[in-house]
Amino acid sequence: MREYSELEKNRIAKLERLKAAGVEAYPTRAERTxxxxxxxxxxxxxxxxxxxxxxxxxxxxxxxxxxxxxxKSAFAHIEDGDGRLQLYLKINDVGAEAYQLFVDxxxxxxxxxxxxxxxxxxxxxxxxxxxSFRMLAKAISPLPAAKEEVVDGEKRVYSAFDNPExxxxxxxxxxxxxxxxxxxxxxxxxxxxxxxxxxxxxxxxEVETPVLQPLYGGAAARPFTTHxxxxxxxxxxxxxxxxxLKRLLxxxxxxxxxxxxxxxxxxxxxxxxxxxTQLEFYWAYADYEQVMALTExxxxxxxxxxxxxxxxxxxxxxLDLTPPWRRLTMRDAILERxxxxxxxxxxxxxxxxxxxxxxxxxxxxxxxxxxxxxxxSEFVEAHLQQPTFIIDYPRDISPLAKAKPGNPNVVERFExxxxxxxxxxxxxxxxxxxxxEARFVEMGxxxxxxxxxTHPLDEDYLRAMRYGMPPNGGFxxxxxxLTMLLTDKSTIREVLLFPHLRQREGE
RNA sequence: GGGCCAUUAGCUCAAUUGGCAGAGCAGCUGACUCUUAAUCAGUUGGUUGGGGGUUCAAGUCCCUCAUGGCUCACCA
Numbered sequence: 001m002r003e004y005s006e007l008e009k010n011r012i013a014k015l016e017r018l019k020a021a022g023v024e025a026y027p028t029r030a031e032r033t034x035x036x037x038x039x040x041x042x043x044x045x046x047x048x049x050x051x052x053x054x055x056x057x058x059x060x061x062x063x064x065x066x067x068x069x070x071x072k073s074a075f076a077h078i079e080d081g082d083g084r085l086q087l088y089l090k091i092n093d094v095g096a097e098a099y100q101l102f103v104d105x106x107x108x109x110x111x112x113x114x115x116x117x118x119x120x121x122x123x124x125x126x127x128x129x130x131x132s133f134r135m136l137a138k139a140i141s142p143l144p145a146a147k148e149e150v151v152d153g154e155k156r157v158y159s160a161f162d163n164p165e166x167x168x169x170x171x172x173x174x175x176x177x178x179x180x181x182x183x184x185x186x187x188x189x190x191x192x193x194x195x196x197x198x199x200x201x202x203x204x205x206e207v208e209t210p211v212l213q214p215l216y217g218g219a220a221a222r223p224f225t226t227h228x229x230x231x232x233x234x235x236x237x238x239x240x241x242x243x244x245l246k247r248l249l250x251x252x253x254x255x256x257x258x259x260x261x262x263x264x265x266x267x268x269x270x271x272x273x274x275x276x277t278q279l280e281f282y283w284a285y286a287d288y289e290q291v292m293a294l295t296e297x298x299x300x301x302x303x304x305x306x307x308x309x310x311x312x313x314x315x316x317x318x319l320d321l322t323p324p325w326r327r328l329t330m331r332d333a334i335l336e337r338x339x340x341x342x343x344x345x346x347x348x349x350x351x352x353x354x355x356x357x358x359x360x361x362x363x364x365x366x367x368x369x370x371x372x373x374x375x376x377s378e379f380v381e382a383h384l385q386q387p388t389f390i391i392d393y394p395r396d397i398s399p400l401a402k403a404k405p406g407n408p409n410v411v412e413r414f415e416x417x418x419x420x421x422x423x424x425x426x427x428x429x430x431x432x433x434x435x436x437e438a439r440f441v442e443m444g445x446x447x448x449x450x451x452x453x454t455h456p457l458d459e460d461y462l463r464a465m466r467y468g469m470p471p472n473g474g475f476x477x478x479x480x481x482l483t484m485l486l487t488d489k490s491t492i493r494e495v496l497l498f499p500h501l502r503q504r505e506g507e
Numbered sequence: 508g509g510g511c512c513a514u515u516a517g518c519u520c521a522a523u524u525g526g527c528a529g530a531g532c533a534g535c536u537g538a539c540u541c542u543u544a545a546u547c548a549g550u551u552g553g554u555u556g557g558g559g560g561u562u563c564a565a566g567u568c569c570c571u572c573a574u575g576g577c578u579c580a581c582c583a
Binding site: 005006007008010011052066068069070071072073074075077086088090091092107108119121122123125127141142143144145160161162163164165166168177219220221222264266267269270272367369370373393394396397398399400425443501502 | 508514516517518519532533534535538539540541542543544545546551552573574575576577578580581582583
């Protein structure tokens with residue numbers, strides 16, 4: 001049973017009074033001739049003899065963010081999608097009845113439409129001298145911010161709404177009250193659109209592949225499971241797009257990409273959300289060197305488009321995205337930071353022994369790829385602040401990547417790191433159906449003890465590959481993480497409109 | 508899943524050694540026809556996250572549950 005707070009009861013009473021006075025509190029239509037920014041720009045461009053006399057005819061609409069009543073006149077600030085505008089209401093100009101209605105019936109958070117001319121107050125703020133106004137939508141619940149004003153071009157916030165849990169649970173209120181939060185999502189949209197422009201401009205075709213899949217694959221992650229009732233078939237929410245996009249290369253689509261949602265049934269952290277937005281592209285006749293070059297070009301171009309610079313401020317440091325980025329083999333990276341030469345440990349047992357000798361604690365049963373992963377995340381990642389490509393990964397943790405010619409234990413794969421965080425993952429794609437099948441089987445053996453990490457053998461994918469798949473380079477990147485980097489946010493939740501939170505009791 | 512921390516009015520936060528739960532803003536009443544954190548006077552608002560315990564007395568100490576934050580683990 002919903003219970004209204006004292007403040008909400010007040011507003012409901014006001015709503016009743018407005019209705020009694022014949023005011024429609026939720027009219028069907030609104031009118032607007034100018035946004036706040038358009039009105040201010042139009043006024044600024046107007047020749048004005050006496051700035052204290054209202055000029056022009058503007059109708060604006062927005063949410064009331066501040067009200068200052070001084071007896072028989074009142075000031076208010078409204079906020080719309082473009083910014084803020086001050087309103088000035090005077091009893092002589094709007095009429096006693098309407099004026100009283102405003103003072104008694106309008107609250108912070110209400111949507112209002114107002115018409116009049118613009119003038120400058122004696123403190124110099126361009127302000128709408130209201131001739132008429134009306135309610136567009138009455139707010140029943142008070143917005144969770146007490147006060148917020150722009151003074152001397154500087155924003156001052158009082159009692160800001162900044163409790164993270166409340167902000168994420170009631171993101172609508174967060175957005176309504178915190179303009180800088182709206183800005184994050186505008187930036188996010190510009191990032192996605194810049195990526196599309198870049199890939200489209202490079203001859204890539206945007207495609208859409210199934211989210212509901214009979215088999216999951218393309219990454220090592222636990223899937224969400226669902227069920228199709230009529231077909232009586234269990235389905236998985238995809239954990240990656242990879243195997244479907246590469247089927248398209250078999251179909252002679254040479255450059256494809258998809259931007260969409262992946263789902264991974266795993267832990268939630270500052271850089272993991274159960275669903276996240278992924279970009280993957282596949283590029284026929286290219287290898288990982290070409291993909292690397294395209295990657296640094298794409299990300300630096302996006303930064304330039306969105307931020308106007310390739311030197312990005314992130315958590316107090318400057319990340320320079322200007323190509324070319326540093327390239328470092330995984331072996332050298334690990335050797336440099338931990339003193340362990342992974343080439344000297346060609347199998348799990350010998351590598352484990354090397355790590356033991358250095359006093360590095362690990363799980364003795366771990367596969368070689370896992371051990372390398374430990375070395376990388378423990379010794380190297382934190383040092384990879386400036387953009388760096390870590391290249392040439394061990395074969396046994398890369399079942400979809402092609403081996404480096406002359407070195408069967410190493411595959412042509414890279415990951416880009418920025419601010420100590422993995423940003424993207426790419427490789428020269430494996431296109432040999434026999435090798436691919438062997439890898440699938442191998443994965444089943446290496447991780448067989450843990451059924452959840454077993455990579456299911458995708459027979460249809462192998463069938464596709466047997467029709468012939470051109471040599472190609474593939475790429476995957478989390479859009480959320482790129483957005484974190486470009487908006488200077490330290491957690492993924494800040495760049496997701498509705499991050500996953502545990503359900504509250506009773507909801 | 509583990510560890511640490513947090514949860515007090517609509518919002519942001521106080522509350523000494525366990526000793527009458529407070530402030531600012533918002534709200535309400537009144538004054539005020541160029542204010543901008545408007546100002547001035549008055550005033551309402553609390554199951555201190557839920558449950559249990561110790562105590563003459565618990566926001567404060569103990570147990571437990573819930574949610575969140577940070578962190579570790581997990582995450583080719």
